[in-house]
Amino acid sequence: MTVVDAYVGRNKINPPGDRSQFDMVDGGDIEVSGSPTEKAILHWGVKLGMKFDVIRSESEVLQVSPFNSEKKRGGVALKKSNSQVHIYWKGAAEIVLASCTGYLDSNGSWQSIDNDKAFFMKAIDDMAERSLRCVAFAYRSCEVDEVPSDEEQLEQWNLPEDDLVLLAIVGIKDPCRPGVKDAVKLCTDAGVKVRMVTGDNLQTAKAIAMECGILAPDAEVSEPTIIEGKAFRQLSEKEREQVAKKILVMGRSSPNDKLLLVQALRKGGDVVAVTGDGTNDAPALHEADIGLSMGIQGTEVAKENSDIIILDDNFASVVKVVCWGRSVYANIQKFIQFQLTVNVTALIINVVAAISAGDVPLNAVQLLWVNLIMDTLGALARLNHPPIILCADLQLVGGGLSCHFKINNNKKGKALYQVSILLVLNFFGKSILNLNDSTEHANQLKNSLIFNAFVLCQIFNEFNARKPDQVNVFSGIMKNRLFVGIVGTTFVLQIIIIEFLGHFFTTVRLDWKLWIVSLVIGITSWPLAMIGKLIPVPRTPFIKIFIKPYQRCIAARSARTA
Ligand SMILES: Nc1ncnc2c1ncn2[C@@H]1O[C@H](COP(=O)(O)OP(=O)(O)OP(=O)(O)O)[C@@H](O)[C@H]1O
Numbered sequence: 001m002t003v004v005d006a007y008v009g010r011n012k013i014n015p016p017g018d019r020s021q022f023d024m025v026d027g028g029d030i031e032v033s034g035s036p037t038e039k040a041i042l043h044w045g046v047k048l049g050m051k052f053d054v055i056r057s058e059s060e061v062l063q064v065s066p067f068n069s070e071k072k073r074g075g076v077a078l079k080k081s082n083s084q085v086h087i088y089w090k091g092a093a094e095i096v097l098a099s100c101t102g103y104l105d106s107n108g109s110w111q112s113i114d115n116d117k118a119f120f121m122k123a124i125d126d127m128a129e130r131s132l133r134c135v136a137f138a139y140r141s142c143e144v145d146e147v148p149s150d151e152e153q154l155e156q157w158n159l160p161e162d163d164l165v166l167l168a169i170v171g172i173k174d175p176c177r178p179g180v181k182d183a184v185k186l187c188t189d190a191g192v193k194v195r196m197v198t199g200d201n202l203q204t205a206k207a208i209a210m211e212c213g214i215l216a217p218d219a220e221v222s223e224p225t226i227i228e229g230k231a232f233r234q235l236s237e238k239e240r241e242q243v244a245k246k247i248l249v250m251g252r253s254s255p256n257d258k259l260l261l262v263q264a265l266r267k268g269g270d271v272v273a274v275t276g277d278g279t280n281d282a283p284a285l286h287e288a289d290i291g292l293s294m295g296i297q298g299t300e301v302a303k304e305n306s307d308i309i310i311l312d313d314n315f316a317s318v319v320k321v322v323c324w325g326r327s328v329y330a331n332i333q334k335f336i337q338f339q340l341t342v343n344v345t346a347l348i349i350n351v352v353a354a355i356s357a358g359d360v361p362l363n364a365v366q367l368l369w370v371n372l373i374m375d376t377l378g379a380l381a382r383l384n385h386p387p388i389i390l391c392a393d394l395q396l397v398g399g400g401l402s403c404h405f406k407i408n409n410n411k412k413g414k415a416l417y418q419v420s421i422l423l424v425l426n427f428f429g430k431s432i433l434n435l436n437d438s439t440e441h442a443n444q445l446k447n448s449l450i451f452n453a454f455v456l457c458q459i460f461n462e463f464n465a466r467k468p469d470q471v472n473v474f475s476g477i478m479k480n481r482l483f484v485g486i487v488g489t490t491f492v493l494q495i496i497i498i499e500f501l502g503h504f505f506t507t508v509r510l511d512w513k514l515w516i517v518s519l520v521i522g523i524t525s526w527p528l529a530m531i532g533k534l535i536p537v538p539r540t541p542f543i544k545i546f547i548k549p550y551q552r553c554i555a556a557r558s559a560r561t562a
């Protein structure tokens, strides 16, 4: 941050560090500390030739009222060497200006501000429109007997803040960091709406929002797209919920306004992430679904109240967070989809067969093997998926896992296919395969075929589960060698089980014809999944189709009784 504009009295100093208008000498190379805003102001002071140590030695600090985000100003009471007490304020320009009754002109003499208030307001607006943060300095003198004499009272003393004399107004530039505009665009494309909530003046906020792409350049925006914290705060809870969705920029917000906005958005069903650095952001960071604080600039309080600390303070990292989060979500979804298909199929086949024939085709050892494929190998194969997937490729998820856990056509279709084909094999397999019905071997051969076809279905299904929302499930498969290796190994193990480990698995050897039958059954899940993905998922979740008539019925009944 740097001071790029400065008004002293009605005089604009150009450039702001021009010392020629003051009777000062070089302030030297001084290390300054404080918040970025304070550092910028102090640097400006140094440039003007201010000598901090001299000024410090000439006065005594009586009381400090630190900068406060709620009031947007901070003050200090000083006792000068001539025993006069002066109270200095610095803070948000238009707020400090409102408490001023006079100003010091370039000769250092007092002038009434009444006629010039419009001039100063315009100066502030001009700076704000150029996305500058405006800070004003003012002071007043104070009678010595107004100052509390004992220590304790002095600590409690509320510094008088009216009847001030304006000293200067500065415009501080905090340029949009490189990469922010792109990150905002990436977020927007991926369905994340970026909003800016700041303590800055509405004009400044609007100009900055345009610079970093939150607002379209030269867009005609009005309330509530861009709103002042005070206006938002005064709305009722219901109104806030409605308005919050439309807000893109909030200016002159207090810490509580940030919190109110997060609450309103969450109530409206949005998943909210908040980034912040200051102590004043802590309540909002805490309330948000995901609080992201800044590692370098961030205060301890902000970090403690956040879930994630961005070490490089770069907004672009938020994009990474979204990508990682969505990848994890997608992986969970894929895993569940895969598990569900296998479990539902196995359950239905065994239950139907047990009820109708009193015998189950898939025995315990076989199911354990299937479980091993599903859980361990399936998870391992998925482990190695490249984590950063292009954000825009991923569907927007929100409102928690449960409501997005849609069982789409694809999954329903696959389970249905497997169940029906295996049931057909169970009941008509022997006659289809021309086996002698009564022998024990025929029964075992049929069950072995069911087991083999079932396992192959799962192996081929692994490919479908890789890309649940893409038609081409093979894209980039060679990059994921672990996946290929695991699926290959599973396939080889299955051959070994059927051909050599029949004793443990209660299976018999299958000839090449039955292997082809199993392979065809397994491989058919590929085209089926592709077709399933081309059928659009209905907007209404499946279960709602049943719930809706019931809800309507209830509503009608209660309307009748009312
Ligand atoms: N140290 C300070 N002294 C005086 N005024 C300040 C100081 N810091 C900020 N301001 C004023 O207060 C406004 C910002 O208020 P606040 O700190 O509540 O907002 P913020 O959005 O959290 O800002 P930041 O970007 O500093 O985190 C600025 O526009 C500026 O006018």
Ligand SMILES: [Ca+2]
Binding pocket: 276, 277, 278, 279, 280, 281
């Ligand atoms: Ca802040």
